[in-house]
Structure formats: structure tokens, C-alpha cells
Amino acid sequence: MAAIFQSLGRTIIAGFVLLLIIIGLVNGITGTAIKFDHAWGTFFVRWLHVLCGVMWIGILWYFNFVQTPSMPKIPDEQKPAVTKVIAPTALFWFRHAALWTVVTGLVVATMNGYLGQALTLQAPFVAIGIGMWLALVMAFNVWFIIWPNQQKALGLVEVEPAAKAAAAKMAAMTSRFNTMFSIPMLFCMVAQQNGGL
Numbered sequence: 001m002a003a004i005f006q007s008l009g010r011t012i013i014a015g016f017v018l019l020l021i022i023i024g025l026v027n028g029i030t031g032t033a034i035k036f037d038h039a040w041g042t043f044f045v046r047w048l049h050v051l052c053g054v055m056w057i058g059i060l061w062y063f064n065f066v067q068t069p070s071m072p073k074i075p076d077e078q079k080p081a082v083t084k085v086i087a088p089t090a091l092f093w094f095r096h097a098a099l100w101t102v103v104t105g106l107v108v109a110t111m112n113g114y115l116g117q118a119l120t121l122q123a124p125f126v127a128i129g130i131g132m133w134l135a136l137v138m139a140f141n142v143w144f145i146i147w148p149n150q151q152k153a154l155g156l157v158e159v160e161p162a163a164k165a166a167a168a169k170m171a172a173m174t175s176r177f178n179t180m181f182s183i184p185m186l187f188c189m190v191a192q193q194n195g196g197l
Helices: 008-030 038-073 076-111 115-119 126-153 161-194
Strands: none
Touching (some): 076 126
16 A cells, blocks of 8 residues: 555545545435546546645645745755755746646537637526636746746846846746636636526
8 A cells, every 4th residue: 555655646546546436335325326528527627626626726826825934034055955855846846737628618618618618708697607717827827927027037047147036026926826816716616507697
């Protein structure tokens, strides 16, 4: 059992195996079987959307609630561990989680037939539409403002010290902007399906 938790890959595989066991148990207890139809496909893509979104917003909040406030407390000789190892890896998963959250969200909206209505803020899809637009702005920020500036701030792209400081500030402020947007975005996403608006 311990070997499962010594490898992230094995842990993820074990999570999917556990999921299949739970699905089997639920189906056995309830006497129902999964119908691999459009409704199930839509549910499955929505689940992927939530999974990617949890990673995206989780890493965004990690940067804003943990890493950034902790950096001034870290001795200078230890900071390269964060800036050269942890941050680039976190930014990789951050960028790709943002991308796949958007892609799966657009697929869910398409599969449910409300993509156009949501993006044009037509009733009854105004809440989800606002959430989608907030998420699209946030994803744009991740790929076209935060990531290019973080590359400079972390020294992955060589720039002058003044440009490096300006890039770090721009990345931090845009990350805070995304943190602000994440609060109403998550509300709108949940509100649409659950009558919150």
C-alpha cells in the first residue's frame, strides 16, 4: 500500500481505480447501470471540467495565499529552490489546468446546447455566461500576462534587473486580479445549476 503513495503517478491511478470501485458499488447497491449515452458523456466532461478547475484555482490560490506571502520570510540562499524548481513546475500545471478548464467548459456548454446563449448572456444562461467570461479573461491572463512575466521574473528569460522587477510586479498584480475574479466566477458557475441567481 505504501508504494502507491510513493509515486504521484501510482497515486493518481489508484484514485481512478477507487473511483471505478465506488461506481461499481453504487451501481450494485442501487441496482442501476451506467448508460453510456449523451447525458453520461455530458456528466463525464463536466466532471473533467471540475477536476481541471480545482487544479487551476487551487494553484492560483496556492500562489496567492501561500507562496507569494511566504517569499519574504525565506532566506535569500533558499529562494532558488522556489524560483528555479517549485514555481516553474507549479506554473506548468497552472497554465495547463487553465487551458483544460476552459476547453472542457466549452465542450460541456456545447454538449448541453447553451454555448451561444451563455456567451451572449441570454436568459436563462446569464449566470453561467458571466462565469464563462470571467474564466476566459482569467485564462487569457494566465497565458498572455502572468506566464510571460513570470518567465522574466524567475529568470527563465534573461532581462535587465529593472525589467525583471517590473515583470514580477505585473505577474503578481495579474494573479491577484485573477484571485479576485475567481470568487464571483465560482459563484456564477455553481449558481447557474443550483438556482443561486
